[in-house]
Amino acid sequence: MKSDSNKLLEVTKLEVVYNHVSTAIQGVSFNICEGQIFAIIGGNGAGKTTTLRAISGFLNSDNAVITDGEIKIRDRSINMLKPQDITRQTGIVLVPERNKVFETLTVQENLAVPTSIGKRAKETIQNIYTYFPSLYERRKSLAGLLSGGERQMLAIGQAMLCSPELLLIDELSLGLSPVMVEALFEILLKIKADFGLSILLVEQNAMEALSIAEYAAVMENGMIVLAGTPEKLMAHEDVKEFYLGIRGKEKKRYKDVKQYSRTRRWWG
Amino acid sequence: MLLASIVVLAGIYALLGSGFVIIYKASRILNFAHAEIVMLAGYLAVSLAVAIPFSAASLLAVLCFCFVLGMSIYAILIRPLAGYSVLSAIILTVAVGVLLNAVGVFVWRGEMEVIPFGWRTYFSLPGNIRLSSIEFATLGIVTLFYACMGLFYRFTKIGQQMRATAENPLLAAQRGISIYRISGIAWGIGFAAAGLAAFLLGINYAISLQIGNIAVAAFVVALIGGLDSLLGTIPAAFIIAATEQLTITYANPRLGDAIPFIIMLMVLMFKPWGLLGTKEELDRV
Numbered sequence: 127m128k129s130d131s132n133k134l135l136e137v138t139k140l141e142v143v144y145n146h147v148s149t150a151i152q153g154v155s156f157n158i159c160e161g162q163i164f165a166i167i168g169g170n171g172a173g174k175t176t177t178l179r180a181i182s183g184f185l186n187s188d189n190a191v192i193t194d195g196e197i198k199i200r201d202r203s204i205n206m207l208k209p210q211d212i213t214r215q216t217g218i219v220l221v222p223e224r225n226k227v228f229e230t231l232t233v234q235e236n237l238a239v240p241t242s243i244g245k246r247a248k249e250t251i252q253n254i255y256t257y258f259p260s261l262y263e264r265r266k267s268l269a270g271l272l273s274g275g276e277r278q279m280l281a282i283g284q285a286m287l288c289s290p291e292l293l294l295i296d297e298l299s300l301g302l303s304p305v306m307v308e309a310l311f312e313i314l315l316k317i318k319a320d321f322g323l324s325i326l327l328v329e330q331n332a333m334e335a336l337s338i339a340e341y342a343a344v345m346e347n348g349m350i351v352l353a354g355t356p357e358k359l360m361a362h363e364d365v366k367e368f369y370l371g372i373r374g375k376e377k378k379r380y381k382d383v384k385q386y387s388r389t390r391r392w393w394g
Numbered sequence: 395m396l397l398a399s400i401v402v403l404a405g406i407y408a409l410l411g412s413g414f415v416i417i418y419k420a421s422r423i424l425n426f427a428h429a430e431i432v433m434l435a436g437y438l439a440v441s442l443a444v445a446i447p448f449s450a451a452s453l454l455a456v457l458c459f460c461f462v463l464g465m466s467i468y469a470i471l472i473r474p475l476a477g478y479s480v481l482s483a484i485i486l487t488v489a490v491g492v493l494l495n496a497v498g499v500f501v502w503r504g505e506m507e508v509i510p511f512g513w514r515t516y517f518s519l520p521g522n523i524r525l526s527s528i529e530f531a532t533l534g535i536v537t538l539f540y541a542c543m544g545l546f547y548r549f550t551k552i553g554q555q556m557r558a559t560a561e562n563p564l565l566a567a568q569r570g571i572s573i574y575r576i577s578g579i580a581w582g583i584g585f586a587a588a589g590l591a592a593f594l595l596g597i598n599y600a601i602s603l604q605i606g607n608i609a610v611a612a613f614v615v616a617l618i619g620g621l622d623s624l625l626g627t628i629p630a631a632f633i634i635a636a637t638e639q640l641t642i643t644y645a646n647p648r649l650g651d652a653i654p655f656i657i658m659l660m661v662l663m664f665k666p667w668g669l670l671g672t673k674e675e676l677d678r679v
Contacts, residue, residue, distance in 0.1 A: 213570040
């Protein structure tokens with residue numbers, strides 16, 4: 127990891143409880159440096175989305191609260207901020223997993239609603255279209271009629287118009303063809319380079335995520351169990367077996383996989 | 395004559411229904427104080443029309459008053475309830491209605507009043523239809539209101555943000571839209587629509603303490619059209635106004651009040667979300 131001087135986001139010992147009873151994540155700590163792509167991989171229910179929603183201030187609407195720990199951006203605590211203030215004041219912008227665009231608005235309107243674009247709205251939107259030419263062609267159609275890939279593009283474009291410093295992307299690859307996922311990741315890399323963004327990716331598609339990330343963490347049962355550079359994680363036996371689907375010598379079936387118990391490697 | 399009265403009544407119903415819809419769209423709250431707003435705005439228009447003889451000026455004053463009242467009620471009473479059950483906010487609007495009703499009784503003593511409208515003449519239209527200037531003005535105002543609302547939702551930034559907030563408040567908040575401000579403006583516009591309807595009721599019929607009862611029929615209009623569809627209020631208002639007037643003229647006048655509800659039951663049996671309303675997604679479990 128890079129030195130502390132360019133630390134952008136700092137999550138320390140985060141704990142989130144749903145409905146006062148069920149603990150979704152516990153002791154989650156990680157740092158994201160400026161200009162870094164950080165990936166969190168893990169299966170369903172591992173707590174990835176909860177982590178993202180905690181950072182973007184969405185937990186209240188889910189009847190969940192942060193019971194312990196702290197989220198800081200540039201040394202400013204944002205635990206108590208409202209979602210709209212988080213976007214406006216901190217530059218943390220979320221691309222959610224579901225309902226990521228306004229389906230009853232046209233593509234053009236979707237790009238026009240974010241508040242932060244002021245007088246130079248037209249130019250800024252035009253600039254976004256240069257990254258997503260297919261959106262420009264469909265700018266007058268309703269977002270609800272777009273394909274999954276185009277929706278994802280629109281969601282990223284819309285997020286870009288909120289002048290983000292840290293883009294949180296929940297399951298970019300969900301329900302998309304591998305070709306589309308690759309294309310989106312390529313565009314994302316270009317955007318990151320042009321705008322100097324940091325990106326936090328949450329993915330089940332470990333192979334894709336690890337291919338573009340600079341640092342990654344593996345979550346299981348609400349805890350980060352492994353973290354390191356993608357190379358280090360890809361070389362790890364457990365990651366290979368459970369997330370990349372690369373089997374060792376003996377073939378295992380799903381039943382065996384479930385029974386296979388691992389030693390947890392704690393991090394942080 | 396019958397056709398003219400149906401069209402005028404439909405226009406007023408649509409306008410009344412639009413007040414429910416605009417507020418519901420933005421905040422998912424049914425405003426049960428709507429009837430009392432209509433009554434209060436009507437009496438205010440009467441008093442102002444006496445003080446300022448020029449109708450347009452008094453109408454504008456009433457609209458501004460309603461807009462501010464709507465924004466204030468939202469900001470002071472409804473907004474603090476955000477995050478709690480929607481039901482408590484709805485019950486709160488009932489309480490506001492009772493309170494406003496008391497204000498109406500206290501200040502205006504519940505007398506029946508007509509808003510004076512200076513311009514009186516008749517227009518003959520093809521097909522042997524005669525429209526009075528009042529009916530003509532009513533239709534003009536309603537059409538203008540819908541045209542303005544259409545342009546507002548479609549082309550202004552606040553209108554677009556309002557549609558975005560109505561569809562997905564969470565995402566809207568994440569995109570930096572101040573959803574409280576947007577809802578406050580929507581409440582203002584909804585109340586102003588009630589004020590406009592009150593003015594039209596006042597020039598066409600009369601203002602009384604019971605004028606709010608007509609807002610009940612308008613609630614039915616909003617339900618039939620679809621609670622989140624402004625456009626839906628237009629066909630719904632025509633259906634209700636036509637059946638009601640036809641029943642009163644050709645069948646039994648006493649059935650008039652029941653007709654909207656019978657129609658509502660029939661429509662909602664087949665289209666539970668109303669004619670043009672969107673099906674609401676069930677919450678993710």
